[in-house]
Amino acid sequence: ETGVTQSPTHLIKTRGQQVTLRCSSQSGHNTVSWYQQALGQGPQFIFQYYREEENGRGNFPPRFSGLQFPNYSSELNVNALELDDSALYLCASSSMTSLYGYTFGSGTRLTVV
Amino acid sequence: EDQVTQSPEALRLQEGESSSLNCSYTVSGLRGLFWYRQDPGKGPEFLFTLYSAGEEKEKERLKATLTKKESFLHITAPKPEDSATYLCAVPLYTGTASKLTFGTGTRLQVTL
Numbered sequence: 001e002t003g004v005t006q007s008p009t010h011l012i013k014t015r016g017q018q019v020t021l022r023c024s025s026q027s028g029h030n031t032v033s034w035y036q037q038a039l040g041q042g043p044q045f046i047f048q049y050y051r052e053e054e055n056g057r058g059n060f061p062p063r064f065s066g067l068q069f070p071n072y073s074s075e076l077n078v079n080a081l082e083l084d085d086s087a088l089y090l091c092a093s094s095s096m097t098s099l100y101g102y103t104f105g106s107g108t109r110l111t112v113v
Numbered sequence: 114e115d116q117v118t119q120s121p122e123a124l125r126l127q128e129g130e131s132s133s134l135n136c137s138y139t140v141s142g143l144r145g146l147f148w149y150r151q152d153p154g155k156g157p158e159f160l161f162t163l164y165s166a167g168e169e170k171e172k173e174r175l176k177a178t179l180t181k182k183e184s185f186l187h188i189t190a191p192k193p194e195d196s197a198t199y200l201c202a203v204p205l206y207t208g209t210a211s212k213l214t215f216g217t218g219t220r221l222q223v224t225l
Contacts, residue, residue, distance in 0.1 A: 004156070033212065042117075042200055042215030043157070056210030090156050094211070102147065102213060104156035 002027055004093050004105035012111045013081050019110060021076040023091030026103045032074040034066060035090040037107070043090055049074055078110075086112045115140045117203055119216035126223050129190045134219045136201035137183040146184050147213065148177050149200040157200055160186075191223045 005024040013019050025032050031050045035043035045058035049068035063079040072093070078085055088107040116139040126132055138146065145164050149157035161170045163179040170177050174195065176187045186199055198220045202213040 006156075031211075035213075040217070042202070042217045043213070045212040045214070048210055048212060050209055056207065056212055058212065088154070092156075092213075102159065104149075104158070106156045107154070109154065 004091055004103050006091050006105035006108050008108060010109045012113060015081055015083060015112055017081050018079045021089050021108045023074045023105060025072045025093030029093035029095050030072050031094045032068055033092045034076045037088040037090055081112045083112050086110060115203055115205055115214045117201060117214050117216040119201060119219050121219060123220045126191055128192055128223055128225050131189045134186040134199055135183060136216055138203050140203050145204055146179055147202045148186055151198045151200055193223045196221055196223045
């Protein structure tokens with residue numbers, strides 16, 4: 001059974017640029033959620049995808065967008081990067097039928113300069 | 114709005130010195146509480162799910178308990194490898210959507 005895989009592990013971007021982060025969900029999981037974790041804080045919910053559609057969103061602006069593909073993998077896109085977007089971005093996959101299903105990847109460390 | 118508060122923010126223990134971490138929550142209709150362990154630069158690793166007041170779960174040196182207002186993570190005779198940030202979270206379900214609301218975590222350091 002494979003876990004959740006995220007890529008890249010680290011990247012550095014310049015303010016104003018765009019970035020795409022990728023996530024492969026755990027086998028058997030059909031739902032993907034993205035979280036932003038600033039240094040010293042708990043993860044904050046960005047949005048969730050189920051059956052290739054966004055079905056829940058946290059308090060993040062529209063420049064944060066995403067996709068889910070038929071194989072349940074997902075992308076997080078962030079446009080017009082700001083310095084405050086610097087954080088660890090976590091992907092979590094889950095199954096709608098299981099409350100145990102929140103499996104997190106190791107995250108992507110994004111630094112905006 | 115759901116709120117999760119963890120205390121203390123940081124805890125330093127000597128090896129073998131038992132202690133407890135606290136997670137208090139304000140949730141209407143609790144449908145479970147999760148504990149995770151997070152190592153620096155890594156994603157949270159699942160430890161426990163608790164569903165109802167009075168429930169307890171154990172794993173090695175860790176035991177999680179739940180009351181109607183808070184949860185405790187008891188660490189018995191900790192070892193240096195238990196050093197990590199411990200996060201608690203509560204789920205919110207809206208239709209087909211679900212999200213976790215996390216506390217800010219307790220950073221545990223266990224020294225020899």
